Structures are given as C-alpha cells and as structure tokens.
Amino acid sequence: MTLQQSAHPPMMMQIPLKLPDAVQSALGRVEDLIHQIVDSDVNVLRDASRHILAAGGKRIRPRLTLLSHFAVGGEGSDTLYRIAAAVELVHTASVVHDDINDHGVLRRGRPSVNALWGRTFALLTGDFLFTKVYELMAPLGDLNVPFAEATIALVEGETLQAAAVKENNFTREVYYDIIARKTAALFRASAYLGAVTANDDMTYADALANYGFNIGLAFQIVDDILDVIGDEKKLGKTAGIDIEQGRGYTAAYAKAVDSSDPMETIKRKVMNADALSEARDKSRMLVDSAVAYLDLLPESDAKIALIDLAYQVVERDF
Amino acid sequence: MTLQQSAHPPMMMQIPLKLPDAVQSALGRVEDLIHQIVDSDVNVLRDASRHILAAGGKRIRPRLTLLSHFAVGGEGSDTLYRIAAAVELVHTASVVHDDINDHGVLRRGRPSVNALWGRTFALLTGDFLFTKVYELMAPLGDLNVPFAEATIALVEGETLQAAAVKENNFTREVYYDIIARKTAALFRASAYLGAVTANDDMTYADALANYGFNIGLAFQIVDDILDVIGDEKKLGKTAGIDIEQGRGYTAAYAKAVDSSDPMETIKRKVMNADALSEARDKSRMLVDSAVAYLDLLPESDAKIALIDLAYQVVERDF
Numbered sequence A, B: 001m002t003l004q005q006s007a008h009p010p011m012m013m014q015i016p017l018k019l020p021d022a023v024q025s026a027l028g029r030v031e032d033l034i035h036q037i038v039d040s041d042v043n044v045l046r047d048a049s050r051h052i053l054a055a056g057g058k059r060i061r062p063r064l065t066l067l068s069h070f071a072v073g074g075e076g077s078d079t080l081y082r083i084a085a086a087v088e089l090v091h092t093a094s095v096v097h098d099d100i101n102d103h104g105v106l107r108r109g110r111p112s113v114n115a116l117w118g119r120t121f122a123l124l125t126g127d128f129l130f131t132k133v134y135e136l137m138a139p140l141g142d143l144n145v146p147f148a149e150a151t152i153a154l155v156e157g158e159t160l161q162a163a164a165v166k167e168n169n170f171t172r173e174v175y176y177d178i179i180a181r182k183t184a185a186l187f188r189a190s191a192y193l194g195a196v197t198a199n200d201d202m203t204y205a206d207a208l209a210n211y212g213f214n215i216g217l218a219f220q221i222v223d224d225i226l227d228v229i230g231d232e233k234k235l236g237k238t239a240g241i242d243i244e245q246g247r248g249y250t251a252a253y254a255k256a257v258d259s260s261d262p263m264e265t266i267k268r269k270v271m272n273a274d275a276l277s278e279a280r281d282k283s284r285m286l287v288d289s290a291v292a293y294l295d296l297l298p299e300s301d302a303k304i305a306l307i308d309l310a311y312q313v314v315e316r317d318f
Helices: A002-006 A021-037 A043-054 A060-071 A078-102 A113-117 A119-166 A172-196 A202-229 A248-253 A263-272 A275-296 A301-315 B002-006 B021-037 B043-054 B060-071 B078-102 B113-117 B119-166 B172-196 B202-229 B249-253 B263-272 B275-296 B301-315
Strands: none
Touching (some): A021 A043, A021 A060, A021 A078, A021 A119, A043 A078, A043 A119, A060 A172, A060 A202, A078 A119, A078 A172, A078 B119, A113 A119, A119 A172, A119 B043, A119 B078, A172 A202, A172 A248, A202 A248, A202 A263, A202 A275, A202 A301, A275 A301, B021 B043, B021 B060, B043 B119, B060 B078, B060 B172, B060 B301, B078 B113, B078 B172, B113 B119, B119 B172, B172 B202, B172 B249, B202 B249, B202 B263, B275 B301
C-alpha cells in the first residue's frame, strides 16, 4: 500500500486555531500516542489505521478535550492524552464504518479505507480502532462510564439516521435526535472528560459538557450544509452523500428537494431555498449559547481558544 | 420483524452440561443481564441484538467464566455477571460482523442479522454490541485491561485469517496464530476473569487462563471440522464457508483440497484425507493438556463441570 499512500499526501484540514503553547505541545503527545497505539503485527490493520489517521482530519474532538482541561487549571497528564487520543479514534472508527455503508471513496483528502483495502478489511479496521479505544481507556477507571455512554449514543445516532432514511421519516425532530447522539454526545464527553481530569469542581465540568454538546450540534449542522454546497477538494471527502441519500439538515428542512433529481438540480434547489441560511443561523445561535457556558470559567489563553474554536466551527468552509 | 422472528423459534444449541445449582442460577442472572443491556429506544438495534442473542448459542464463554469463578471459591457477584455477559456479547458482535463478510445467512438456527436486516444495520448492530460490552465493563476498573487485550486479539485474528486467504498463505503456522487470537484469547480471558474475581491466588488464575486458552484452540479446531462434515441443521449456521473460502483447519492441513472444486468434491476429498482424524487427535491432546492445568484446583462440583466441559468441546457434533 506504500505506493498508493505516497500518491496521496496528507491534507491537514485543521482549523487554523492559535493554541496556547502547552496545549499545542499536549496535542503533539496525543498525535504520538494515536500513531503508536494502532501499531500491530497485523500489517493491514496498522497500515489502514495509519492511512486514515495520518491524513489529519480536523482533530476537533481532542482539541476540545485538551482545551477544556487547560481552561480549568489542568497541566496535562497521561490520562488526559489517552482520553484525547480515544475520542479521536472512536470518531475515526465510525468514519471508517460509515464509508462502507455510504460507499464513500474519499475521506480526509485520501481514498477511504474501503476504497483502498475493500469492505472486509475496512470493517475489521473499524473494529480494530474501537478495540484500541478500549485499550486506551481500560486503565482509567470510572472515566470509562461517560465515555462508554458517548460511544453507544454515537452508534445509536448512526442507526437512527439509517432507519429514518429507510422509513422516509426524516423530520426536524428526528434530525435533532440523530445529531445529538451521533455527534454532540461525543463532543460533550470530549469536553467533560478534559475538565474532570483537571479539576474536581463539577460546575466547570458541567459547563464544559454543555459547551461541547452545543458545539457538537452546530458542527454537524455545518457539516451537513457543506455536504451540499462545499467544495469536495477542500472538504477532503465525498460530498453530496447526505443529500443523495435523503438525509442531513437539508433533507429535514428543505422538503422541496427530491432525491431522485439529478445532483445539480438538488444543489440548485437547496441553494435557492431558505434552508441553508436558516441552518447557518441556527448553528450560530447554538455557538452563542455554547460560548455563554464559558462565562463562569476563569480567564485564560485556553478559554480564549475555546471561544475561537466555537466560532470557527460555524464559519469554516471545509 | 416479529413475524420473521417467530417463524424461527430459538434453537438452544447448548452443550448439555450438568452445572452446579449455584452456577446454573448465576447463568440465569447473566442471561437476564444480556437481555437487559441491549435494550435501546433505537428499535432495530434492540430487535436485531435480541434476535441473535435469544437464539441461544452454546454460551460456552460465560460458562467458562462462571465455572472458573466458582471452582476457586467464588460465590457470584454483579462484577462476575457483567464479565460473563460481556464475553458473550463480544463474541456475538464478532459473529454479526463475520456474517457480513462471509455472507452467512444462517446463524444459531435462525437467519443471520445480515440476512434479515441487511448489511448497514448488521454492521451497526455489531458496533452496538461492542459498545454494550464497553458499557458492561466500564465500572470494573483494571479488569478492563485483560479484557481489552482479548478483544484486540479477536479482531487481529479475524484479520489475519482474511489476509491469509487473500494472500493464499494459509499454512499450519498461520492457522495456529489465527485461532490463538480469534478464539483462544477470549476463552483465556473468560476463564481468567472468572478466577480473579473470586480469589487473589494468581496460581489459580494462571492455571485457569491456560486451561481456557487450550480449550479455545480445541474448540476452534472442532468448529472447523464441523464446518466441513457437520450437519447444517444441527450446527445452526451456514456450513462449508471456511472450506469454500480456503481457510479453516482443513485448508491448512489438507492441501489436496482445491477451493475451485464443487463443494461435494471438496467434502469427499477432505473426508478421505487424514486431515480430519488428525484434527480430532490434535484437539483431544489440547483438551488433555487443558484438563491437566486443573489438577492444582481443590475438588468441587464446578471443577468436575470444567472437566466435562473440556471433553464436550471436542466430542460435540454441533
């Protein structure tokens, strides 16, 4: 696979966030840990895992964990790095399995694991990443409880989505339930676990959990908008999948859309509808309320970075 | 799905093992827990999970856990029931994913999840069961460490198998590495965790770990024989998959077999070869050495049941 890999150099689609030095250095530790934990003498698992992980991705979940930790007085720890690596891996596992079900061929600017290694190995690579999450978290005692809840929610959310599409019942209520589980629950856990590993004050942990949850909702709404109007090259993944499959924000909101229309027609219809500007507005409101939760935190560089992160989530175009 | 389910009543393919009353009652608790933990308001996940779990299966892994626990003086505990449920669920998750990759349509005497709900939901049901394992184990502290190791080994073993078939490199050495990881590692962990939750004496735990590991190897060899010569109805799952895909014990041992032959020809060739009797001999030896590890355990009904279990693993025809 070396040849195929080198033909697709990593696209670092990271949000250009200015991180405090301590957080930047912690993120480096997390990257090392991610790279190291997926080592295996089973070549295909190691290679496929590193292929998808080395492609970058926005790393928004581990950043949330690290910033939440530093924002309430933490100074980093092995426990923290494990959690930050685990939240990225659980997301990556779900992405690898997603690309099987959706036939996504492009992910993080590279061919998907599915496209390069085929369905059987993609399925096993996703499973492998889930078990590596478990290995990372295993020594961390009761921190496993909220983390397990978030992973269950993620799978339930993905399933609700597939069921809603199948039953042609993609209402606004269903849409919010889906994104709360498949995206916002892990964002909440990422922030919450960063906070509780730094500080016993549950007021901080709850505030950051709520911040994370709202950012997660906003993030997914924006993701769904970008699926329709975004530039596939910038996005680094197959676009139009959500709308083609009759799901995502526009499916719930722009009822004029008929998924049997050609993609270009759908795109034009959606662009003309109010759905997209409504979605941007909605995601901005969520981010505002997320940021309001940070009011009670002491001032710090990490807090400033959390506020920046929130606004970049909605203003990004990739 | 109710109609389809009731058309296929559960086949309890349980090894007819006489269990001590306390163990039998503990197994009832474990069954309740398994049923309860896969509850979800996402109907398809709950229904598909209960479909595959209610079909029975041999429940050999939770029995190993319970018997090991009682054999070293344990009297049952919530921790024990959680572990016993978790070892069954992790096995079930892997079976559900297996049936996607192998196109297995029959499992535990019923249509597979894949056959009834389709690939997308089968993939998500397997993921859901993995996350439910995680939920069960999350409160159990350091017991998660050996358990995580076993789940990683399982996925690695499945992957080694797929890779060996693809590369046409299914040697005896590769075969043993595969079954050690995909089957014996979880058997070892099942027995080991039963023991350590009852008794601090690591001599016992290590003996039971070795017992479990050897039983696991024997179990898989017998499974592979039955894939070729067994009665699909009794087995309750699609037979001939291993040999059709050029894997399993006979693929490693009976080199005369050509997987492009019609199934009946392959079957006849294998029956005529020494491979099968060699495999039975090999599995009997493994069971003998497994049982020898039990020598240092105090006499008890649970110990007798462990010995019975070992011999039934090799003598079963389903």
